[in-house]
Amino acid sequence: xxxxCIRQWISGLLPTVKKWLSAWCIKPVGxxxxxxxxxxxxxxxxxxxxxxxxLCSSEKEIFSVEEQVMVQHxxxxxxxxxxxxxxxxxxxxxLDCVDSKTLKKVIDYCTHHTHHHNDNxxxxxxWDAQFLNVDSNGLYDLLMAANYLEIRNLLDLIYGTIKNMIxxxxxxxxxxxxxxxxxxxxxxxxxxxxxxxxHFY
Amino acid sequence: MGDALGSDLISDLPQSIVESILVRLPIRDAVKTSILxxxxxxKWASITQLVFDEKCxxxxxxxxxxxxxxxxxITRLLFLHQGPIHKFQITISYxxxxxEIDQWILFLSRNDIKELVLELGEGEFFxxxxxxxxxxKLSRLELFRCELDPPLSFKGFLCLRSLNLxxxxxxxxxxxxxxxxxxxxESLSLSYFDSLALSIRAPNLKYLYLEGExxxxxxDDTPLLVEISVAMYMTDDIAEHFEQSASCNFLxxxxxVPNLERLVGHIYFTKYxxxxxxxGCLPIIYxxxxxxxxxxxxxEDMKEILVVLRLITSSxxxxxxxxxxxxxxxxxxxxxxxxxxxxxxxxxxxxSHLRVVQLTDMCGVPHEMELIKFLLASSPVLExxxxxxxxxxxxxxxxxxxxxxxxxRASAKAEIVFVRE
Numbered sequence: 001x002x003x004x005c006i007r008q009w010i011s012g013l014l015p016t017v018k019k020w021l022s023a024w025c026i027k028p029v030g031x032x033x034x035x036x037x038x039x040x041x042x043x044x045x046x047x048x049x050x051x052x053x054x055l056c057s058s059e060k061e062i063f064s065v066e067e068q069v070m071v072q073h074x075x076x077x078x079x080x081x082x083x084x085x086x087x088x089x090x091x092x093x094x095l096d097c098v099d100s101k102t103l104k105k106v107i108d109y110c111t112h113h114t115h116h117h118n119d120n121x122x123x124x125x126x127w128d129a130q131f132l133n134v135d136s137n138g139l140y141d142l143l144m145a146a147n148y149l150e151i152r153n154l155l156d157l158i159y160g161t162i163k164n165m166i167x168x169x170x171x172x173x174x175x176x177x178x179x180x181x182x183x184x185x186x187x188x189x190x191x192x193x194x195x196x197x198x199h200f201y
Numbered sequence: 202m203g204d205a206l207g208s209d210l211i212s213d214l215p216q217s218i219v220e221s222i223l224v225r226l227p228i229r230d231a232v233k234t235s236i237l238x239x240x241x242x243x244k245w246a247s248i249t250q251l252v253f254d255e256k257c258x259x260x261x262x263x264x265x266x267x268x269x270x271x272x273x274x275i276t277r278l279l280f281l282h283q284g285p286i287h288k289f290q291i292t293i294s295y296x297x298x299x300x301e302i303d304q305w306i307l308f309l310s311r312n313d314i315k316e317l318v319l320e321l322g323e324g325e326f327f328x329x330x331x332x333x334x335x336x337x338k339l340s341r342l343e344l345f346r347c348e349l350d351p352p353l354s355f356k357g358f359l360c361l362r363s364l365n366l367x368x369x370x371x372x373x374x375x376x377x378x379x380x381x382x383x384x385x386x387e388s389l390s391l392s393y394f395d396s397l398a399l400s401i402r403a404p405n406l407k408y409l410y411l412e413g414e415x416x417x418x419x420x421d422d423t424p425l426l427v428e429i430s431v432a433m434y435m436t437d438d439i440a441e442h443f444e445q446s447a448s449c450n451f452l453x454x455x456x457x458v459p460n461l462e463r464l465v466g467h468i469y470f471t472k473y474x475x476x477x478x479x480x481g482c483l484p485i486i487y488x489x490x491x492x493x494x495x496x497x498x499x500x501e502d503m504k505e506i507l508v509v510l511r512l513i514t515s516s517x518x519x520x521x522x523x524x525x526x527x528x529x530x531x532x533x534x535x536x537x538x539x540x541x542x543x544x545x546x547x548x549x550x551x552x553s554h555l556r557v558v559q560l561t562d563m564c565g566v567p568h569e570m571e572l573i574k575f576l577l578a579s580s581p582v583l584e585x586x587x588x589x590x591x592x593x594x595x596x597x598x599x600x601x602x603x604x605x606x607x608x609x610r611a612s613a614k615a616e617i618v619f620v621r622e
Contacts (some may be wrong), residue, residue, distance in 0.1 A: 140210040147218060155221075162211065163225045171237055179209040184239030193236045199259075200233055 053081070054092035055107070057100040062092055065107050066114075073110040075150035097148055102141040105131075109154055132161050136179065171200050212240045216247070223248050228257050232278065246281055250288040255295070264295050272301050279308050290318035298327035307332045314338065315360075320345040326370060334358075340385075344369050351375050357382025365390040373398060396439060415473075416442060419453045426458040427489075432467035449477035451508060461487050464512070465494040475504035483515045490516040491554075497527035500568040503538055509572070518554050522576070525561040526569060526591065542571045551611075555580040561589045565601040574608045583612040589620045 051067040070077045080086050080093060095103060109131060116124065132139065139158065146154040165177045175183065183190065194201055223231045223245055231245045258270045271293060289309050298321060309317065310332040317339065321327055328348040333339075339358045343365040350371070361383040366376075367390075380386060381402040389403065392412040399415065402422040411418065412432040416439055420426070451474045455461075466474075493512060499505050513519065558576055563569050576586070588605070590598050602619060 136210060140214075143214070143218065159222050159225055162222050166222075166234065167226055167230050171233070174234075174237060178211045178237075180212060180238050181209070183237070197233075197236060200236065 053077070053086065055103060056092045056094045057098055057103045058096050059100045061100040061103075063100075063103060063107055065111065069107075069110050069114045072114055073149075073151045073153070075152070077149065095145075095148075098145045099141065102138075102145045105138075105142060106145050106149065106151070106154070110151065113153065128157055132157065136177075212238060216244070219244050220248050224250050228253055228278075243283070247284040249285055251278070251282075251286060252288070252290045254292050257293075268295055268297065271296055272299060275305065276301055279305060285313040287313065288316040289314055290316070292318065292320045294320075294322050297322045297324040302327060303330045303332075306330055310336045316341040318343040319347060321347075326368075343367075349375070351379060355382075357384070359384065361386055363388040366392070366394075368393040377402075396436075412467075414439060420455075420457055423458060424460065426461055428463045428465075429458070429461065430465040430467075431470045431473075433469045433473050435469045435472070443473075443476045449480050450474050451477070451483075451511070452480050453477075455512075456485060459485055459487065460489055462489045463492045464490060465492075467496045469497070471495055471498045471505045471508050472502070474508045475502065479504070479507060480511070483511055485515065487512075487516045488518060491518055491520040493519060493521070494523040496525045497562075498524055499527050500564075500566050500572070503541070506568055506572070510575075513552065514550055517552075519552055520554050521557045522555060523559045523561075524572075526563050526566075539567055539571065542575060550579050552576070552580045554582065556582055556584045558583065558586040559589075560587070562591045563588055563601070564591045564594050565597040565604075570601070570604050573605065577608045577610045577612075577615065579611060580615070581611045583610070583615040585616050585618060587618040587620060 052064045053067045053070060055063045055065060055070070057063070067081065071081055072078075077093065086093065098106070112127060112131075113124075116127070132142075134142070139161065142154070143158045143162075146158060166174055169177075174180075185193070223234065228251060231248060234241045234245050235243070253271070253275060258267065258274050261267055275291075286309055289305075302319075302321075306317075307330065314336050315338050317333075317336070318341075319327070319329075320343070323346065326346050326348045329344070329350070331350075331352055334351055334355045336358070338360055340360045341363040342358070342361060343363075345367045346369070348370040349366070355378075357379070362385050364380070364383070364386060365388075371379075376391075376397075377400060380389065383403070385405055386403045387405055388408040389401070389406060390408075390410040391397070391399075392410070394413045394415070396414050396416045398417040400419040400421050401409075404422055405425060406423045407425055407427045409420075409423070409426060409428070410430045412434075414434045414436055454474060455464075493516065495509060495512075498509055509524065513522065555576070558580075560569070560573065573586070573588070577583070588601075590601060598619075598621065605617060605619070
């Protein structure tokens, strides 16, 4: 079809086309695996590509994400773009302390919150709860990534989750949740604590 | 969460992250982590924010016992604490003034305290020790039911941005001095003082809240004020004092605040503003004033009506107006000076941004109706006008409605919502 027809067809059938294009979301470019967001392909066809940036995980996997999304959430990335140290044509931002699995999750978080920021509070909270339904290793990795990239709202979310693991819970329960197998106290100290604060155990 | 094969990663998080988590916990839970493991023993001890409320110790029926245990808890905690304390807040109604509190404040003054909130019980007012005035980094101070007596050599809190004094015993000179010697002060809240006469000089002040019996308030140097909220109680003494004064309260209070964005007045505020000579056409335009809320305006007092009108007509960008009336029983249908509306309100007056109007406790007295008529005729973009009649005047509601329907509306979109019980 002529490009003009495609554009007209797309503008009429936007939702269907998006679903159709989401099947095309992985395109090999060069030697590395690059994820293309369906919206990007859509807008490229309509003649106005969104600015993208490349993030490189510690495993050397490259993730392409809308600049606007990362700049809104990550203070570190925002600063890099603002002070001009990032060249859109060539460079990628190396994130050596974030592995691919975690980076993908972080990008998902930022993208969802940018595109759905007008949703009602309950829906967003439900999505966040589902997002953080990970094991403690995953939570730790997300926390370190959010801290490194300085993503304020993700940090607050994770702090809230960890806080709830402590608040109102007995010591034995917290030790189980945190995987504290050896509390490090001498038997006398532990006994003393249990005698002095029986209601905490 | 908590798989048996995983390792304990949370205990090895950097201290800055651990503090961010601990600070979000109630103080009791934060301190409890000291018995979690040997690694956690002192992690809580360097948190920089300490907030104590009713739940920080176990409650029991004997108030004395609970009070003693709270004092012991806080003292022990401070003794074990390490490092700076930036925020210290006590909101405990059963904690009365006691000598230990002096010691806590001394300790805080040596540990870079920035925010201090002290709300104790209803008994004897706590006398703030002079070491408070050595807290050079103090940026927020909130005191409830205390006695404050700055020493003569006190030069002010140079970093103070927010001051909230609620039922505090302090001499008027001391308060004026305190306000004018804090150059960065942005937010000031004074409540429940007795017959305070005050002149406020605070060149950076943005937010002002006043509640209580104020004999005389003068805003001398507050050009950056953005929000004012005042609830003024009146006693016979004060009313008498007002009869005798000739200066124009409106100008004394609102004459120097060109950047005002929001004005809220409760109880006798409009009456207070109406005292003194009529300023005539105001020399000042409030070009940022978007929200005006005036409660208990007496529509039987011509001077109060004039205050309301002057405010409205001097705010060209007004978007939202809320007025509640306080006329008791509607008087006769004739009221004096009804022709004043035609004289004062030229047909050229346009409130070109007014969108929302809410009028509550309306009794249907002639001046109320004239105000509604004026607002409807001068607001070309009005969207909603809600009128909630006073509950005592069921009979005149129909009369009010009949008159309302006749009024000409400048805005085709205007919806009038008449709320009936």
